[in-house]
Amino acid sequence: MVMVMVMVMVMVMAMDLGDWRRLGQERYLPVGTVFVQRDYRALEENWEHDHCEMCSAKFMDPHFSNAHAQFIADHTDVLTAGMVTQVNERRLERWVCHPCFDDFATEFGWLITTS
Numbered sequence: 057m058v059m060v061m062v063m064v065m066v067m068v069m070a071m072d073l074g075d076w077r078r079l080g081q082e083r084y085l086p087v088g089t090v091f092v093q094r095d096y097r098a099l100e101e102n103w104e105h106d107h108c109e110m111c112s113a114k115f116m117d118p119h120f121s122n123a124h125a126q127f128i129a130d131h132t133d134v135l136t137a138g139m140v141t142q143v144n145e146r147r148l149e150r151w152v153c154h155p156c157f158d159d160f161a162t163e164f165g166w167l168i169t170t171s
Protein backbone atom coordinates (compact mmCIF):
# COMPACT_ATOMS: atom_id res chain seq x y z
CA MET A 57 0.00 0.00 0.00
CA VAL A 58 2.77 2.41 0.89
CA MET A 59 4.60 1.37 -2.27
CA VAL A 60 1.54 2.18 -4.37
CA MET A 61 1.14 5.59 -2.75
CA VAL A 62 4.79 6.41 -3.35
CA MET A 63 4.45 5.41 -7.01
CA VAL A 64 1.36 7.58 -7.46
CA MET A 65 3.13 10.54 -5.85
CA VAL A 66 6.11 10.10 -8.17
CA MET A 67 3.80 9.98 -11.21
CA VAL A 68 1.94 13.12 -10.12
CA MET A 69 5.19 14.94 -9.45
CA ALA A 70 6.49 13.95 -12.88
CA MET A 71 3.51 15.66 -14.55
CA ASP A 72 3.65 19.35 -15.19
CA LEU A 73 0.08 20.17 -14.21
CA GLY A 74 0.46 23.70 -15.53
CA ASP A 75 1.39 22.53 -19.01
CA TRP A 76 -0.34 24.90 -21.46
CA ARG A 77 -1.17 21.99 -23.78
CA ARG A 78 -3.55 20.41 -21.25
CA LEU A 79 -7.00 21.78 -22.13
CA GLY A 80 -9.40 19.02 -21.11
CA GLN A 81 -8.58 16.77 -24.07
CA GLU A 82 -9.53 13.76 -21.92
CA ARG A 83 -13.15 14.65 -22.76
CA TYR A 84 -12.69 13.41 -26.33
CA LEU A 85 -9.44 11.44 -25.95
CA PRO A 86 -10.38 9.38 -22.89
CA VAL A 87 -8.44 6.61 -21.19
CA GLY A 88 -8.15 3.68 -23.57
CA THR A 89 -8.19 5.73 -26.79
CA VAL A 90 -6.23 3.72 -29.36
CA PHE A 91 -3.71 5.47 -31.58
CA VAL A 92 -1.77 4.26 -34.58
CA GLN A 93 1.35 5.80 -36.11
CA ARG A 94 0.74 6.98 -39.67
CA ASP A 95 1.66 9.43 -42.39
CA TYR A 96 -0.78 12.31 -42.56
CA ARG A 97 -3.16 12.18 -45.54
CA ALA A 98 -5.30 15.09 -46.64
CA LEU A 99 -9.03 14.39 -46.88
CA GLU A 100 -10.15 16.88 -49.55
CA GLU A 101 -9.58 20.40 -50.84
CA ASN A 102 -11.47 21.89 -47.90
CA TRP A 103 -9.82 19.66 -45.30
CA GLU A 104 -6.19 19.40 -46.30
CA HIS A 105 -4.56 19.82 -42.91
CA ASP A 106 -5.11 19.03 -39.25
CA HIS A 107 -3.60 20.17 -35.96
CA CYS A 108 -2.15 18.32 -33.01
CA GLU A 109 -4.87 18.06 -30.37
CA MET A 110 -2.38 19.06 -27.69
CA CYS A 111 0.01 21.69 -29.13
CA SER A 112 -1.75 22.63 -32.40
CA ALA A 113 1.26 21.70 -34.51
CA LYS A 114 0.17 21.53 -38.15
CA PHE A 115 -0.05 18.29 -40.12
CA MET A 116 0.04 18.46 -43.92
CA ASP A 117 0.20 15.99 -46.78
CA PRO A 118 3.10 16.53 -49.20
CA HIS A 119 1.39 14.31 -51.77
CA PHE A 120 -1.81 16.37 -51.88
CA SER A 121 -0.47 18.98 -54.31
CA ASN A 122 2.76 20.59 -55.45
CA ALA A 123 1.78 23.68 -53.46
CA HIS A 124 1.46 21.59 -50.32
CA ALA A 125 4.80 19.93 -50.94
CA GLN A 126 6.41 23.35 -51.39
CA PHE A 127 4.74 24.75 -48.27
CA ILE A 128 6.04 21.82 -46.22
CA ALA A 129 9.53 22.27 -47.67
CA ASP A 130 9.42 25.96 -46.69
CA HIS A 131 8.00 25.39 -43.19
CA THR A 132 10.07 22.87 -41.29
CA ASP A 133 7.66 22.99 -38.32
CA VAL A 134 4.90 21.38 -40.40
CA LEU A 135 4.52 17.68 -39.66
CA THR A 136 3.78 14.96 -42.22
CA ALA A 137 3.31 12.04 -39.82
CA GLY A 138 2.17 11.46 -36.28
CA MET A 139 -0.16 9.51 -34.05
CA VAL A 140 -3.81 9.28 -35.07
CA THR A 141 -6.83 7.84 -33.32
CA GLN A 142 -7.90 4.51 -34.79
CA VAL A 143 -11.46 5.16 -35.98
CA ASN A 144 -13.51 3.94 -38.92
CA GLU A 145 -14.21 7.36 -40.40
CA ARG A 146 -11.51 9.72 -41.61
CA ARG A 147 -13.49 12.76 -40.42
CA LEU A 148 -13.44 11.48 -36.85
CA GLU A 149 -9.66 11.12 -36.73
CA ARG A 150 -7.79 13.16 -34.15
CA TRP A 151 -4.06 13.75 -34.54
CA VAL A 152 -1.38 14.08 -31.89
CA CYS A 153 2.26 14.83 -32.68
CA HIS A 154 4.99 12.48 -31.48
CA PRO A 155 6.40 14.78 -28.76
CA CYS A 156 2.94 15.38 -27.29
CA PHE A 157 2.08 11.70 -27.48
CA ASP A 158 5.28 10.89 -25.59
CA ASP A 159 4.47 13.55 -22.98
CA PHE A 160 0.81 12.65 -22.40
CA ALA A 161 0.12 9.04 -23.41
CA THR A 162 0.85 7.60 -19.97
CA GLU A 163 -1.05 10.29 -18.08
CA PHE A 164 -4.10 10.10 -20.38
CA GLY A 165 -4.01 6.30 -20.63
CA TRP A 166 -3.72 6.24 -24.42
CA LEU A 167 -2.85 2.98 -26.18
CA ILE A 168 -0.89 2.20 -29.34
CA THR A 169 -1.71 -0.40 -31.94
CA THR A 170 0.44 -1.34 -34.90
CA SER A 171 -2.42 -2.39 -37.18
Ligand SMILES: [Zn+2]
Pocket residue numbers: 108109110111112113152153154155156157
Ligand atom coordinates in the same frame (compact mmCIF):
# COMPACT_ATOMS: atom_id res chain seq x y z
ZN1 LIG B 1 1.70 18.27 -30.30
